[in-house]
Amino acid sequence: AQKVTQAQTEISVVEKEDVTLDCVYETRDTTYYLFWYKQPPSGELVFLIRRNSFDEQNEISGRYSWNFQKSTSSFNFTITASQVVDSAVYFCALSVPFSGGYNKLIFGAGTRLAVHP
């Protein structure tokens, strides 16, 4: 079975705090991709990062960093020094082959992050 679990439904922090969003996935595929998307209050889905199953290096992009650990099937997302503009729902997703080799994304339920001034 393929599944993505985001156990944290909502997180509330004060500006400048660091926050980590957890993502745990399940798949039997040896080759797969993991994604994070951001959904701000305006509603659109914004692509943040893609990571393939063979690359376990952590990635840092400005205040954002991602920790991929195959041993625990986790792909966690950390925001350093959070800002009000980071307030959004964040989705973790797993890309798997689907009927004919084309891919589809399996989404977690999302984590709503509220950053207060």
Add this chain to the structure above:
Amino acid sequence: NAGVTQTPKFQVLKTGQSMTLQCAQDMNHNSMYWYRQDPGMGLRLIYYSASEGTTDKGEVPNGYNVSRLNKREFSLRLESAAPSQTSVYFCASTAGRHTGNTIYFGEGSWLTVV
């Protein structure tokens, strides 16, 4: 920078009415998708079109039909809307056959069925 464009953005329907959600992408992508987003459930795949001329069912296809009009356009039709179809609908596209291709989303269509 249009990317994936979907219309309408908001719609209210009465039970039993029909409507079509339109989607177009300008990235020359082969594959297109329709997802629905419901609270606490993430996004679920309704239908997808791997390439022009083909369409297939996703996880939750009941009550919907789709048409891949050409490479750019992929529409979603509700023939007889039901309150259970109240949701946010997202159209998406990707280059094609590879699990690593990023899927790009439209801005969403908020549909309420009363």
